[in-house]
Amino acid sequence: MTRDDQGHFHEYRAVGREADIFENTLFSQLPGRDGIAQNRYSTEGPKEKDNTRDQGPFLSHTSLGEVAVAHNGNLTNARELRRKLSATGAIFATQTDTEVIQHLIARAEGSTLVDRLKRALPQLQGAYAFLFLSRRSEERLIAVQDPYAIRPLTIGHTREGVWYVASETCALDALGATGSRRDLRPGEMAIFGKDRVRFEQLPARERRFCIFEYIYFSCPDSVLEGDVSVYAARKRMGQYLAECYPVEADIVVPVPDSGVPAALGYAERSGIPYELGLIRSHHIGRTFIEPTKEQNDLALLLKHRASAAVLSGKRVVLVDDSIVKGNTSRKIIQKVRDAGAKEVHLRISSPPTTHSCFYGIDTPDRRKLIAAGRSVEEIAKLLGVNSLGYLTLEDVRRAIRGSSEQTKLLDRGYCDACFTGEYFHEAA
Numbered sequence: 001m002t003r004d005d006q007g008h009f010h011e012y013r014a015v016g017r018e019a020d021i022f023e024n025t026l027f028s029q030l031p032g033r034d035g036i037a038q039n040r041y042s043t044e045g046p047k048e049k050d051n052t053r054d055q056g057p058f059l060s061h062t063s064l065g066e067v068a069v070a071h072n073g074n075l076t077n078a079r080e081l082r083r084k085l086s087a088t089g090a091i092f093a094t095q096t097d098t099e100v101i102q103h104l105i106a107r108a109e110g111s112t113l114v115d116r117l118k119r120a121l122p123q124l125q126g127a128y129a130f131l132f133l134s135r136r137s138e139e140r141l142i143a144v145q146d147p148y149a150i151r152p153l154t155i156g157h158t159r160e161g162v163w164y165v166a167s168e169t170c171a172l173d174a175l176g177a178t179g180s181r182r183d184l185r186p187g188e189m190a191i192f193g194k195d196r197v198r199f200e201q202l203p204a205r206e207r208r209f210c211i212f213e214y215i216y217f218s219c220p221d222s223v224l225e226g227d228v229s230v231y232a233a234r235k236r237m238g239q240y241l242a243e244c245y246p247v248e249a250d251i252v253v254p255v256p257d258s259g260v261p262a263a264l265g266y267a268e269r270s271g272i273p274y275e276l277g278l279i280r281s282h283h284i285g286r287t288f289i290e291p292t293k294e295q296n297d298l299a300l301l302l303k304h305r306a307s308a309a310v311l312s313g314k315r316v317v318l319v320d321d322s323i324v325k326g327n328t329s330r331k332i333i334q335k336v337r338d339a340g341a342k343e344v345h346l347r348i349s350s351p352p353t354t355h356s357c358f359y360g361i362d363t364p365d366r367r368k369l370i371a372a373g374r375s376v377e378e379i380a381k382l383l384g385v386n387s388l389g390y391l392t393l394e395d396v397r398r399a400i401r402g403s404s405e406q407t408k409l410l411d412r413g414y415c416d417a418c419f420t421g422e423y424f425h426e427a428a
């Protein structure tokens with residue numbers, strides 16, 4: 001969604017992969033120097049594949065003019081707020097949690113968007129990294145981080161002075177934003193005016209950055225929290241797995257692509273050769289962004305082939321980042337066995353996922369999680385593996401810290417509720 005120099009908003013939305021959607025002609029349909037984009041399914045509400053109405057960015061018309069918003073995260077009190085707003089006459093056009101913030105802005109007092117956000121944001125609970133596009137030239141674009149900084153939000157600029165805000169640094173790299181960059185702090189707001197950027201600090205809480213960003217969600221070429229390479233952290237997780245769960249085996253095989261860095265680390269530390277025993281096909285057509293990790297994994301499963309030439313007769317260490325319901329893992333393990341593997345030893349570069357996430361990673365109901373209420377031995381039996389090893393939370397944290405002295409000194413508060421059940425505010 002863009003805003004042109006006359007203040008008109010232009011939007012384009014579609015379902016599918018970026019490569020299929022972002023054709024050159026698209027940009028000529030979206031005039032203007034300022035814009036926001038969202039590559040994400042709805043944070044709450046229906047998950048139908050062809051539902052573009054519930055996809056961000058969302059546009060609303062307020063007494064301050066048009067305001068569009070893109071949202072990464074999940075508001076845990078959205079239903080309660082919707083009920084209250086509906087009771088006082090609000091009409092909702094979508095079923096998403098994000099629409100709530102637009103109603104709160106529309107009703108808040110204040111002559112600027114920043115003033116209204118200061119009144120509206122404290123009513124929200126949960127995770128939000130917001131990007132607002134406004135009609136007002138003195139607040140063209142506003143980026144807001146929630147009080148816990150649960151989801152990543154980074155700002156940076158090109159050497160020519162073009163500013164970008166993105167969830168991950170890999171997007172800044174892709175756009176050539178090689179000037180200075182930094183993450184927004186808990187409760188921080190960046191306001192992009194006519195010729196300058198200013199920052200405001202809203203009430204903040206103890207930092208609770210999502211630790212799962214390091215394990216699965218973020219791209220491996222991103223840098224999180226200012227100085228931690230996701231790739232290097234994942235590789236260290238694999239090294240620690242090799243130390244904690246050694247096994248006599250012939251090859252280390254990653255589940256592509258999520259298990260690749262950890263498998264490289266495991267192979268490096270154990271001295272067992274790294275082999276690509278599972279091949280991800282790049283010749284299968286269009287794949288949709290699936291609303292949940294599990295569905296996404298299942299879609300990817302269709303793209304995976306097990307190579308008998310690599311796996312036949314081998315004792316295999318299979319490395320993946322996490323197990324949610326276990327359906328995908330079971331199918332992959334069966335493929336590896338069908339390709340002739342003699343033994344399969346599964347190594348997971350995170351602790352058992354025992355609780356649901358309510359902060360923007362769409363894990364299923366707790367009862368569907370394979371690790372909820374089961375021992376590691378029981379899970380191994382259900383999955384049909386010879387052995388199973390999970391990384392401890394302490395080792396995940398150690399892998400994130402790495403060896404950087406600076407990293408050790410910084411305040412690194414994490415959310416790890418999907419592994420511990422320790423939610424830090426009302427879960428739903």
Ligand code: SF4
Nearest residue numbers: 210212357359415418
């Ligand atoms: Fe991240 Fe898990 Fe916390 Fe959700 S519950 S924010 S996935 S660490």
